[in-house]
Amino acid sequence: QPALTQPASVSGSPGQSITISCTGTSGDIGAYNLVSWYQQHPGKAPKVMLYDVSNRPSGVSNRFSGSKSGYTASLTISGLQPEDEADYYCNSYTTSNTYVFGTGTKVTVL
Amino acid sequence: QVQLQESGPGLVKPSETLSLTCFVSGGSISNYYWSWSRQPPGKGLEWIGSVYHSGGSENPALKSRVTLSVDTSKNQVSLRLTSVTAADTAVYYCARFHFRENKYYYYMDVWGKGTTVTVSS
Secondary structure (H helix, E strand, C coil): CCCEECCCEEEECCCCCEEEEEECCCCCCCCCCCEEEEEECCCCCCEEEEECCCECCCCCCCCEEEEEECCEEEEEECCCCHHHCEEEEEEEECCCCCEEEECCEEEEEC | CCEEEEECCCEECCCCCEEEEEEEECCCCCCCCEEEEEECCCCCCEEEEEEECCEEEECCCCCCCEEEEEECCCCEEEEEECCCCHHHCEEEEEEEEEEECCEEEEEEEEECCCEEEEECC
């Protein structure tokens, strides 16, 4: 199963908004609203930021929001802050009862 | 608060079998799904597989080499990967799928810190 496609990098200035896309197929993102997003700082374990496309776990800032259209899910970070600089990965459940991660996006705060 | 701790040999020879364990502290292992993922140096995350006490699923690319299991008596989850090559060199993560109010969710809410495995002779 091929990885979901994400842009390699996205950047923005503090206070700005950025959006990371995650493109899959009819067998994963297109099939269910079961996309989650993970933030990973260097040398650290991933941390879930969104689940079921747009739901935030307790403790996650409301600056993080998500959406989905067709085969593409998106993560938007509003009011970009220095601590948001990290790698971000999408993940989707698939019609084969498996999971697949995205290729990852490096977010840089200018 | 639930914590996960992966452990295993840091170095494995090519063609040998890699065995990792994930010890779960601060909570029960029962009623949860567990997953293993890995991250080669400088690369992205790869889902290896998920396991419940009664079964699970694996990444099709690794399915023939992967065995996942849950040991409720020891409160740990295990990963076995056979015939390893240099391409299996990675940080391996154990994670728990969220479960609340008798509903299973499709995301991983608790992660271990990861354990580094190098495949080299």
